[in-house]
Each structure stands twice: as structure tokens, then as C-alpha cells.
Amino acid sequence: MKKFVTLFTDSYKELKSVRTITTAAMLAAIAIILGMFSINVGSTIRIGFSGIPNGVCAYLFGPVVGGIFAGGLDVLKYLLKPAGPFFPGLTAVVILAGVLYGCFYYKKPITFWRVLLAKFVVMLICNVILNTLCLSVLYGKGFMVILPARVIxxxxMWPIDSxxxxxxxxxxxxxxxxxxxRRNFA
Known part of the structure; x- marks a missing residue:
């Protein structure tokens, strides 16, 4: 339990570094550019690559910075290129995803199995369950109507993204x- 709490306290300390903020800003710029090339499949499914910088930020700086980065970036991307109505629930889910990635990656060796597990947990909790619930509320469609396409x-995308x-x-x-x-932050 102490190690888990340390993840959050160490990640919070990363916020005090100017280098953390500037590196996160550069990763945000990359994510925005990658976000411009997403593919929309209907009104509820979007395939994109802008999540890669989110994972890198969570890997480098932990769950606190990863969550703040993901939430701020979600709002910024919406302001730059709105895709449908803004819904705070979807931003909260993105923040949770950043925190989860930070918990899996921060100060840990990266293995394919760790990435596969992290992607699975985020896809199941955030993408399949919570995002589907948010889209159901947002668009007035039944949860079970949207769910099968999102699960598929x-x-x-799970092994591909991983x-x-x-x-x-x-x-x-x-x-x-x-x-x-990392050397610059130590």
C-alpha cells in the first residue's frame, strides 16, 4: 500500500518541475497533431493515435501528472477541433485513464505484458464501460445498443494499440x- 501511495506523492512532486511542464507541453503538441488524424466511425466510435503521448507522459511522470495531462489535453483538443458536444463525464474518464496508465507504468520496467495488461484495464473500465455509459447518456441511445460495437x-484495437x-x-x-x-528530472 505504501508503494502505491508513493506513486502518487512522487508524481505530484514532478509537477513542481519546469521540465515536467515543458515536456508535457511538447507531448501535448504531438497529441494534438496526432488527434487531427483520427478516424470517426459513426457517432460513437473514433480510432486515433493521440493516446500515445498520454501513455508516454504517464510513464515519465506518473499518475497525478498523467491524469492532469490527459484531462487538460482532452479539453484543449475539444476547443481546437470539436467533435460533438462537450461532456464533462468523458473528460473525467480520460483523467481516470491517465491515472491508471501512470499506476501501471511509472517507475516500472516496460514489458509487453505490462503494456498489454494496462491497455486491457483501461479499455475495459474506461473505453468499454464508462465511455459507453457517457455516450449513452449524451446521445440518448441505450447502453446495450452501443456496447457491442464498442466491445468489438x-x-x-487492444493488441494493435499495445x-x-x-x-x-x-x-x-x-x-x-x-x-x-528521466536524467534531467532526477
Missing amino acids: KNLI MIFYSILKALNLLGILKAV
Whole structure:
């Protein structure tokens, strides 16, 4: 339990660093650019790659920074390119996803199985259950009507997203980028 609490306190301390804020800002810029290339499939399914910087931010700075980053970025992306009505519940779900990623990745070695498990937990809790509930409330469609398509989409995207994220983190690690960023914060 103490290690779990330490994750949050250490992540909170990261917020006091100017380098954390500037690195998060650069990751946000990348996420916004990637978000411009998302693919909408109907009104309830969107496939995109802007979640990659969210995971990198959570990996580097932990659950507190990951949650704040994800929530702030969600609002900023909506302001820049609105896709449907704004719904605070969806932003809360994105914040939860950032916190969950931070809990799985922060100060832990990245393995494919860790990424696969983290993606599964986030996809199940946030994407399938909570986002579907929010979309049901937002669009007035029945939860069970929306659920099957979202389950299928997330089951298909789960290994794909996991492999992409794992490959990118490994590449950034091999290039020494993650080590350089971490060294500057130690």
C-alpha cells in the first residue's frame, strides 16, 4: 500500500518541475497533431493515435501528472477541433485513464505484458464501460445498443494499440530519449 501511495506523492512532486511542464507541453503538441488524424466511425466510435503521448507522459511522470495531462489535453483538443458536444463525464474518464496508465507504468520496467495488461484495464473500465455509459447518456441511445460495437472495436484495437505503444516506448528507450528526459528530472 505504501508503494502505491508513493506513486502518487512522487508524481505530484514532478509537477513542481519546469521540465515536467515543458515536456508535457511538447507531448501535448504531438497529441494534438496526432488527434487531427483520427478516424470517426459513426457517432460513437473514433480510432486515433493521440493516446500515445498520454501513455508516454504517464510513464515519465506518473499518475497525478498523467491524469492532469490527459484531462487538460482532452479539453484543449475539444476547443481546437470539436467533435460533438462537450461532456464533462468523458473528460473525467480520460483523467481516470491517465491515472491508471501512470499506476501501471511509472517507475516500472516496460514489458509487453505490462503494456498489454494496462491497455486491457483501461479499455475495459474506461473505453468499454464508462465511455459507453457517457455516450449513452449524451446521445440518448441505450447502453446495450452501443456496447457491442464498442466491445468489438476495443477487442480489435487492444493488441494493435499495445504493440504500437510498446514499440514506440522501446524505440524511444533505445534512442536514449527517455533516459535523457528521466536524467534531467532526477
